Amino acid sequence: MALQQRAVCINLHDSHTEHESGVIHHDDRGKHKYVSPLLHSQSQSLIQPADVDSDFIQPIEWNPSYLNDIDAVIFDCDGVLWQEDTLVADADKTLDRLLKQGKTILFCSNNSGKSRKSYIEKLKKTNLLSADSSIDERYFYSSSYASAHYLLYEASVNNKGNDVNAFDPANEAAFTVGGSGIGEELRTLGFQHVIEANTYVGTKHLSRSELINLPLPRINDKDVGAVIVGIDDTFTYTKCSIATTLLTSNHRTSHDITSNQASNGSSNNASRNKEVIFISTNQDRTLPTPGHILPGGGSIVHMISISSGRKPVNVGKPEPYMLQLAMSEHKISDSSRVLMVGDRLDTDILFGNNSGCKTLLVTESGINRRDDIAKENIYPTYVAKTVADLCKS
Numbered sequence: 001m002a003l004q005q006r007a008v009c010i011n012l013h014d015s016h017t018e019h020e021s022g023v024i025h026h027d028d029r030g031k032h033k034y035v036s037p038l039l040h041s042q043s044q045s046l047i048q049p050a051d052v053d054s055d056f057i058q059p060i061e062w063n064p065s066y067l068n069d070i071d072a073v074i075f076d077c078d079g080v081l082w083q084e085d086t087l088v089a090d091a092d093k094t095l096d097r098l099l100k101q102g103k104t105i106l107f108c109s110n111n112s113g114k115s116r117k118s119y120i121e122k123l124k125k126t127n128l129l130s131a132d133s134s135i136d137e138r139y140f141y142s143s144s145y146a147s148a149h150y151l152l153y154e155a156s157v158n159n160k161g162n163d164v165n166a167f168d169p170a171n172e173a174a175f176t177v178g179g180s181g182i183g184e185e186l187r188t189l190g191f192q193h194v195i196e197a198n199t200y201v202g203t204k205h206l207s208r209s210e211l212i213n214l215p216l217p218r219i220n221d222k223d224v225g226a227v228i229v230g231i232d233d234t235f236t237y238t239k240c241s242i243a244t245t246l247l248t249s250n251h252r253t254s255h256d257i258t259s260n261q262a263s264n265g266s267s268n269n270a271s272r273n274k275e276v277i278f279i280s281t282n283q284d285r286t287l288p289t290p291g292h293i294l295p296g297g298g299s300i301v302h303m304i305s306i307s308s309g310r311k312p313v314n315v316g317k318p319e320p321y322m323l324q325l326a327m328s329e330h331k332i333s334d335s336s337r338v339l340m341v342g343d344r345l346d347t348d349i350l351f352g353n354n355s356g357c358k359t360l361l362v363t364e365s366g367i368n369r370r371d372d373i374a375k376e377n378i379y380p381t382y383v384a385k386t387v388a389d390l391c392k393s
């Protein structure tokens, strides 16, 4: 049965507008923006503009025959493949069957605490993937990788010389608040000047006078040009203070050509202040665990956002950045033949809907239940109990 394109709920975190070069993301002050890098060299049809349909279609009960219309399946992990350290029953069989059917399988997580390599090791260690599987870190998309990739994009813009606010990796450092995965991905992508709050101050609590007198973090004589924030189990007022100081300082300067000088063809180096780039790995409000609701990465991001008065570029779900990245790197051009499987409506399902994918909500292994669909007004294409329902033997 041909399925109608799922209606898309407009996400409230950023405003997105179409542009001839792709999707532009604005922050709340309209000062920072990016055109999705993947759209520079890829087909403009890669990401379809959001269709807004006021008559939401109720989700369809999943049937394995629908896989005939699917080329690639993207899995959220926690609440879909596992719950904390417990695997969802038959998740391993599902992955194996999909691979045998020739489907591309990808993984996508808002968790920035670990690197992609660490996650693939977990998938193999838990036998969700066989130890000799050809699936490696290239098939795993984490928000730590996405944030590092976004900074790479900022650097590429810088090399083109058309964005005076862009990041200069040779002369600027990145400061990270979060797990080790962010720094690890930055270094893997070639960034040499990385300062991790966890090693810079660790869990130390500095007094107010110590904070006031603390010099701005530097490494290899390089000033910080970007701050990346994700979930941090040892987050402190001290870390927040350092990030806030960096984001509100005017220490970054650029040498660019003023508009008049440009029109005259002259190239006078004019120094001007530019803002430190602010990236969030995700804006998840909570981190649900069995029996407890813990603060999510978004709670830390928002604390720094409030204190600094700055709004970050968010690369995590439900923003489409990671999905665009995955589709581009795996040469998937038709988003309507991609199935996003998740347990959370406001991240996974919105993420897939925003990019024109088909979406499947698993309702018995993770956060959201069927009743939540109408409450949250976010409609997946399909529903199923667990990932075990995805394909038959």
Ligand SMILES: [Mg+2]
Binding pocket: 076, 077, 078, 079, 080, 342, 343, 344, 366
């Ligand atoms: Mg999940």
